[in-house]
Amino acid sequence: MSRVSRRIVVPALVVLVVVAGIGLYLFQPWKAFIDTTVNEALPTASAPAVQDGPGMKDNAGTGSGEPSMKDAGRMDLARGGFVTHEHGTSGTARTIRLSDGGQVLRLEDLKTSDGPDVRVYLSPRGADAVKAGLGDGAVELGKLKGNLGNQNYTVPAGTDLSGFRSAVIWCKRFSVSFGAADLDPVAG
Structure with a gap:
């Protein structure tokens, strides 16, 4: 050479x-x-969720996290199904008021892609509109715990959930939505 x-x-x-x-x-x-599966039980109070705790049995007795009678104070506020944006995303998002007044966003049967900096947000925009951005006033609830399964995210105290229209799986590094779910109020 x-x-x-x-x-x-x-x-x-x-x-x-x-x-x-x-x-x-x-x-x-x-x-x-690489897939990361998370299977958190529905929380009964604002304390962190515990996997498959007492009283949390499904029909087969395997502990799917379904509520027992002691969870009577919990109330669904809104729910919606995920739609795909940049990555295939499916599952259900629920906002729940716990018996102690705390609030959580619960993702159920979530299936999405993993990524380098994926976060969970509440957005004042509808699911279709977040493709263009989260919108002013969006609230980050934390890093995505897993790209598969059931997981809970604590909503900061004092947050008025009525101002949010969607739950969003968002890649912060590239500013793109993997998928979002409109949060439609549950008739109570």
Whole structure:
């Protein structure tokens, strides 16, 4: 190899390695092949949810997280099904007032993609409108715990849920919605 070609090839390889490293960091492509399943029980109070606790049995007795009689003070406020935006997303979003007055967003039977910085938000915009952005006043509830399953997100105290129209699975790094669910009030 001539001296001139070595002066071109070595820096080009260094640049290629740096660009590849940045690309891997930003896109984290391995997450497209890894699923994280979360199966949290419905909470009975504002304390963190516990998986498959006492009184939380399904028809087969396996502990799906369905309520027992002691959860009578809990009330569904709104619910809706997820629609796909940038990544295939399905499942149900529910806002729930707990017996102690706390509020949670519950994602049930969620199926979506994982990503490098995926978060859960409440948005004042409808599910279709969040494709263009979350909107002013959106509230972040935390990082997505898993791309599959049932999970709970505590709504900050004092948040008026009536001002939010959708629950959103949002990639913060790339500012895109994976999917969203309109939160339609539940007749009570």
